[in-house]
Amino acid sequence: MTSSHTIKARKTLDKIQPYSPGKPIWEVQKELGLDRVIKLASNENPLGPSPKAVAAIQNGLAELNRYPDADASALKKAIANKFQVTPQQVITTNGADELITLISEAFLEAGDEVIVPSPSFSEYDFGAHIMGATVVPVKFKEGFEYDVDALLAAVTEKTKIIYICTPNNPTGTYIPKSDLDTLVEAIDNVLVVIDAAYDHFADAADYTNGVEYINAGQSVVTLETFSKIYGIAGVRVGFGIAPESIIQSILKVKEPFNVNTLAQIAATAAIEDTEHVQTSQETNKAGREQLYKAFKDLGLTYVESMANFVLVQLGEDGEELYKQLMANGVIVRHGKIWDLPDYIRVSVGTTEENQFFIDVLKGLLVKQA
Ligand SMILES: Cc1ncc(COP(=O)(O)O)c(C=O)c1O
Known part of the structure; x- marks a missing residue:
């Protein structure tokens, strides 16, 4: 019997990095023992399915x-x-x-x-x-x-x-x-x-x-x-x-x-389901504005977005803030995977989820100052 170690996968597979998905809510809840976790990491529809x-x-x-x-x-x-x-x-x-x-x-x-x-x-x-x-x-x-x-x-x-x-x-x-x-x-x-x-x-x-x-x-x-x-x-x-x-x-x-x-x-x-589409568009547009305003108030630079997420620059503490957001129940994406370690990408959530994220981020930035 040939040992499995001698079976070589195609050479080109060496170049493939496994896809890194946003962490699921249950995993973060379990790992960190948190009651409330919101996921703003995979650009999903915060209003739920049609x-x-x-x-x-x-x-x-x-x-x-x-x-x-x-x-x-x-x-x-x-x-x-x-x-x-x-x-x-x-x-x-x-x-x-x-x-x-x-x-x-x-x-x-x-x-x-x-x-x-x-x-x-x-x-x-x-x-x-x-x-x-x-x-x-x-x-x-x-x-x-x-x-x-x-x-x-x-x-x-x-x-x-x-x-x-x-x-x-x-x-x-x-x-x-x-x-x-x-x-x-x-x-x-x-x-x-x-x-x-x-x-x-x-x-x-x-x-x-x-x-x-x-x-x-x-x-x-x-x-x-x-x-x-x-x-x-x-x-x-x-x-x-x-x-x-x-x-x-x-x-x-x-x-x-x-x-x-x-x-x-x-x-x-x-x-x-045009009603669901329209409500989702309106929620997203309002949510983007809510995030922009908060980022301006916090003195953060962000990229104006035509999508349902916003890339925002947190500076050299980007990774630490990303981890702290997670520790406080907010899952976002850290920009390291795109070679943008100063940034996080946050998906637009419901008004209430956006506010939760903003409040946690504000608290962390104040603590840092
Ligand atoms: C730009 C872009 N294209 C395609 C996809 C994949 O979408 P799907 O969930 O249909 O595989 C995504 C998912 O995040 C995306 O961001």
């Missing part, structure tokens, strides 16, 4: 002896209606995370280059690395604004994919439509993946999720998720919109039953 999605799941339980619809036809139709595209231009996945992996599997050869804004969502690097492709990070300009010239300068003959996360996680900044027009026009034979996971929160007039490029036949994929505004992160549904030929290639690497029955049912109901 009530329509919850009701639809309850009604769908009796059918669980059946395999899911491999084509997710009802969900794809609902998405197509919402985005004014055809169902053939839509693919549904087990969270947007899976779509990033599938895009990587469908389009990347070993040695290809993938341009990734830096700092941004870590799954783009993961997708590139599992395929043996090279990540080419491109830094943001001052204020974490997109640098289109730098992105274009990074394109080489080996470039296969450019990721544009807009609004960008973790900075909350977005790429204005005119800059995205320039980028999409300027490049050939490169797939532009526009990650619009947070698009419902972007209220700038010159914001776009890029669906118009797809309708114009450009090689663009718009990536979306049900985990943020729709509040159903727990059932895992994401989707992509792209020209049909691109969708066909991605479908070749997809598992047949990648989106489970309850997820399909929940997402189909959630996308029609």
